[in-house]
Amino acid sequence: MTRAPQKRRLETRAKLLTVAKTIVATQGYSALRVEDVVAHAGVAKGTFFSHFGDKDGLLAVILGARMTEFLDEMEATPPPTHPEDIAIRLTPMLDFVAQDRVIFDLLLRYSGTTGAEVDAVITESFTRQITMFAGWIAQMQAHGQIRADRDPALLAEGIQAFLNHVLALGFCMEHEKQPPAQALAPFLSCWLVR
Amino acid sequence: MTRAPQKRRLETRAKLLTVAKTIVATQGYSALRVEDVVAHAGVAKGTFFSHFGDKDGLLAVILGARMTEFLDEMEATPPPTHPEDIAIRLTPMLDFVAQDRVIFDLLLRYSGTTGAEVDAVITESFTRQITMFAGWIAQMQAHGQIRADRDPALLAEGIQAFLNHVLALGFCMEHEKQPPAQALAPFLSCWLVR
DNA sequence: GATAAATAGTGACCGTAGTCAATTTATTAG
DNA sequence: CTAATAAATTGACTACGGTCACTATTTATC
Known part of the structure; x- marks a missing residue:
């Protein structure tokens, strides 16, 4: 059975979302780059994809x-x-x-x-x-x-x-x-x- | 004023189109790769883009x-x-x-x-x-x-x-x-x- | 607490579209 | 024929999304 996500995971997800929303708000949707998001969120690229698939x-x-x-x-x-x-x-x-x-x-x-x-x-x-x-x-x-x-x-x-x-x-x-x-x-x- | 395209250019274009159509016919549209097209046509990648833009x-x-x-x-x-x-x-x-x-x-x-x-x-x-x-x-x-x-x-x-x-x-x-x-x-x- | 199992995260690596300064080839002018 | 100009081609390079074997951390079991 699937376990509930750990606190750390929720925090990471929140971080990624916050950064992404900021970029979108300041530069628009088409300027969004996965690499920028992970860089600003301070996580690895793989983490991003494990959270959002693509x-x-x-x-x-x-x-x-x-x-x-x-x-x-x-x-x-x-x-x-x-x-x-x-x-x-x-x-x-x-x-x-x-x-x-x-x-x-x-x-x-x-x-x-x-x-x-x-x-x-x-x-x-x-x-x-x-x-x-x-x-x-x-x-x-x-x-x-x-x-x-x-x-x-x-x-x-x-x-x-x-x-x-x-x-x-x-x-x-x-x-x-x-x-x-x-x-x-x-x-x-x-x-x-x- | 713009000059008419040279014979060589028309040939290159035709080669690219033939190869592309073959790939599409055999493998479908979503399997089309620019790199495959240029490889089979025997031209450089840049040539492709100079012909078709993207x-x-x-x-x-x-x-x-x-x-x-x-x-x-x-x-x-x-x-x-x-x-x-x-x-x-x-x-x-x-x-x-x-x-x-x-x-x-x-x-x-x-x-x-x-x-x-x-x-x-x-x-x-x-x-x-x-x-x-x-x-x-x-x-x-x-x-x-x-x-x-x-x-x-x-x-x-x-x-x-x-x-x-x-x-x-x-x-x-x-x-x-x-x-x-x-x-x-x-x-x-x-x-x-x- | 030690250890096993599950979950979370990492980053080097890949595939593929697209760029551009440099080079080769064709055309034109003298 | 030769030099100058324009057209055509080149391929190393960049950008960026996405993968995966591996490491690190947390949680469960005894």
Whole structure:
């Protein structure tokens, strides 16, 4: 049977996370180097990988926490009552993801995993997000604001698809950069209204 | 002004491409190593990068050619007359992209670029695809098969979004693997019919 | 406390993408 | 034909993620 982690291990992990978060905060996600993290944390490289599996594992922990914060905020505010509101609610999260390609890539990669270990945080935040969307949709359907002839789960997944689409577009076309939330609007209105 | 490339350069480029295509054909995209390519082509590493910029540049050339083939085939066959037909038309291309994560990642990365140099092939194939979708849609709208209250361009972009969505899902969830074209169907029907 | 077993940590080493000053080869001008 | 210039190629070198056999530390057993 598996033993509980020792105090020392928890401290090491905390050290690594603190250093990583500092680097991310000061230099951004794409500037994060495993070698810098271990150097500043004063541990060996192997230790890093024994804790997080790989670089993405660390990023998943940090990003998962951030996503959870966004979800908490969204669930704390009243749900949108019109399709146009959805894009507004999502703006902070979209702007966050749009800020760095690294974030988007990692989220996309983990977006539908069955969530094995460390990265479970991200997986969970995704299912939570879809569930939240479905809740919004059911509500709006009940109030006759949007089409009611489809399963909220399908419509929720569709929103996710459009989210990723506008984010991907934002990274590709440097020109004519409208904010992602704005690009999202026409898709949502078409997707939810018949 | 820029001079035309010398014969030697074209030969080198052809050699590199031939070797790369062979490796891809026998071992798959994810097994491609720049070092193997240059070794088999009998040129130095720097030469590779002077030709393709980076590894993705080479992949873009190869993938761009493949995508163009798919588009040629699709344009050679009569356009779909019903939403359900769309998924069927797309099946070969979807299966191809779904076969290897490397393909999907690269396509996604280049999907909306303004297309500077080498990678222009991919960019072009994307705009061509969207245009083709829009054509299909306009046709179906004219025949009253699908909703006609939205711009074909928007609906075409939406299809692209769903394409990427089902592909991404397919890579994440190893379990319950339905073919991408099948996963696409419900989204298309909801997206195009009101 | 001694010793065995499990857990934590180490750092030299590897694989592979990408860089660039130097060199070789082709083209043009006189 | 030769010198000057431009194009093409070279390969040693760097950056960085990731591995693993080994050492060190903690915990359990008697």
